[in-house]
Amino acid sequence: MRRATDMSFQFQRCANPEIGEFAYEMPPMPYGVSYSLQTLISAYTSAVISGPDQAADECFEAIANFEAKDIPDTIAKLLIRIHYDHSGLDDDRLVLCSTAERHTAILVMEPLLTDLYRQMPATWADQLRVCRSALLAEREYDQRFWRPAYDAHNAGGPKLPDAIEAEMERLQHIRCDAEDLLIAMPAPSLTEFAIKYLIAFSCGRDLNGWHDHLCDEARRLVGIDMPKDADELTALLANLDWSVAA
Known part of the structure; x- marks a missing residue:
């Protein structure tokens, strides 16, 4: 292609x-x-x-x-x-x-x-903007509609309306899809890789499904050639630059 x-x-x-x-x-x-x-x-x-x-x-x-x-x-x-x-x-x-x-x-x-x-974002910056827009849309709806309705329900008020719950879930799915696309896109440098890592694991998040992908990308960015049949110890050794300690 x-x-x-x-x-x-x-x-x-x-x-x-x-x-x-x-x-x-x-x-x-x-x-x-x-x-x-x-x-x-x-x-x-x-x-x-x-x-x-x-x-x-x-x-x-x-x-x-x-x-x-x-x-x-x-x-x-x-x-x-x-x-x-x-x-x-x-x-x-x-x-x-x-x-x-x-x-x-x-x-x-x-x-x-x-x-x-x-129709797909062509660059990292494009996808980052998509991801940020999705986050802003979700946060705005959370602050203006979902959170007040949720707090009112917890205070003894009416049940959280199904329409509000459904819209919140829709926005969450859009945001999660945008995050997945951003994490899947090759990082141009270690700076962008760090952003991906923070999306996956900061603030109590644990997107373990991306663990192997991020490890492979980290090796690519620092130039580590991992043998396909490497066992755990060989892999750990390959992850370290022993020339510094030699």
């Missing part, structure tokens, strides 16, 4: 010419895909690699029936749909494999994917 300055989307020809004349690389999933959908996509990938075909069909059906939460989910579902229609493998990698008669069905999806990607 290539996203130029105008955010255009293009499928790239498969790097392995043996796959076929009309084979394309499977684009990576966008950042911010829901954890539940990521799990389904991993199951689909494993089923395509290992078989049988029925297992891949069942996994795809689960993805097709998954209710997308946002644009990243929608893009991910569309990419898997394209692969399902043009299924191919290069060793253990998904690729898009088509024919002279059918490959245009892949290429005609480029404008739609371009439109979808344009």
Whole structure:
């Protein structure tokens, strides 16, 4: 996939010419895909690699029936749909494999994917603004409507209205989705990484689902190359710059 300055989307020809004349690389999933959908996509990938075909069909059906939460989910579902229609493998990698008669069905999806990607924040600063706006909207509603109604109920007043409760939950979901997208977006530097860490773990928060992601990103930012088969002690040693103590 290539996203130029105008955010255009293009499928790239498969790097392995043996796959076929009309084979394309499977684009990576966008950042911010829901954890539940990521799990389904991993199951689909494993089923395509290992078989049988029925297992891949069942996994795809689960993805097709998954209710997308946002644009990243929608893009991910569309990419898997394209692969399902043009299924191919290069060793253990998904690729898009088509024919002279059918490959245009892949290429005609480029404008739609371009439109979808344009709706995603393009930079860290863009997503930070989205996250801040969501937080401000939630705080304003909390202070003006939810908190007074909640306090009145605790003081012996009427039950918290369902409409106020529902709107508060809606704003919370928007804010949580914005936070997830921000944490999923690669941090340009350790400063942005620190912001992500504070979002996940400060003020009594404990977003453990992001723990491994943040550890991997910390290693990337400080240039640590972690062996894939590292045990705990090897991993801990790799996390430290022993040249300082040598």
